Amino acid sequence: LNWGGTYDGHEAPADVNPVTKASVAALAGQGLVATARDKYPRDGTTFSYVASFAEVEVDVETGKYYIVDFLAYADVGSVIHPRALGGQILGRSILGIGHALGQKWVFDPHYGVMLSTRFYQNKPPTILDVPVDMRWGGAGHSRSGNACRCSRHRGAARRRRVRLHLERPLGRTGRRHLPPRAREPRHHSDVSASWAAHAASLDGPHLMEIGKHGGNPRRDASFRAVSAEFRR
């Protein structure tokens, strides 16, 4: 937040929609704000609309890195099953981390032969490589109340609050400001009412805290110790 400028919403990129610019200006100064326009080529390939934030600690002597904090925020539209969505977002994020840091197909350029034929050469990330604190959120229309803004639901007191502004964060009419239950649920014809009710009942903690649930306590303890040492 202290960085100001493009980091807290006081400046928006020139190429974003005027509506987005207005929204960013309204959020300015409240937290970390990221704004971007999709520039993917329209060549038949499709990418997910996800913005990711990572806080990384690097041991500058050895190059060993630790991903301390991670948040992936996806523009996904209607959320039917939040936990499944969270699994998708974080699962693919872990694959992305693997692609960025450890995995590579290596071909010999002279002979054209693939060299990285084993997993010890093309290392996929394991649970020990994923960030201890890994969160996700979704923006867009939600059928289950506030499910989409899950990153703000829990742990706000002890975590830095990150607010992300995407192209369409408020819905078309800004109905986010209404109490969630007062909203008229909009069902697709192919989704049964019971499913919609189930989805609504899931409106709750959608944070996936790997450090707390199903994580490796020993790893977390040592990790926290290392992190504390770095922070000192």
Add this chain to the structure above:
Amino acid sequence: MPRTFSNNLDRTPGYSRGGLDSFDWLKDRIKKPKAVVDLSGIEELKGVRPRSEGIEIGALTTLTEIVNDPIVKAKYSLLAQASESVASPQIRNQGTLGGNVSQDTRCWYYRGGWPCYRAGGNICYADTPVSRNREHAILHADRCVAVNPSDSAPALIALDAKFVMHTSKGEEVVDAQDYFIGPDIDITRMHILRPRPTPDGHSDSVHMGRQAILF
């Protein structure tokens, strides 16, 4: 599958194994031994035993056993840490310390069956100007730029370990740092334990040694 350790073992024809390193070669059909001797039945070479000068670790002790061993954890935590950093839990359950220090290099040209210096050819594919030599040696490289992949080796060298080997010539004790050799000494080997392969691609003897860490 022998049950006891004896010097007769190294006169066994065929190819003997400790475990994980060999299977990659066999899976890629690069080495085709006529027979494989399973050493896992030799109880004498398993476990961590206290000695007056330190401890003795059998070559067939798995890395998981070393990581969980109370003596190693208390007195030689460097070795416990190094052993724990090896690969993944399943591999540590199966892999032995003897195998870890005696594995061949993981150079992807050499392991891919390319006829390089190390394999008896006359070129280093990893050292040509356009080759991909990530994870290879950049300092003090001789004709071969491969490195030793053992995670436990630096710990054993730092702890001044001694390696006890039973060979056809009898018992031999070497310092850990002398056990690992560079290509300037013998380009076909990473260490002095592994016998030189015969021309048809398989080793004619095996020396699974017994290692002692003496202090």
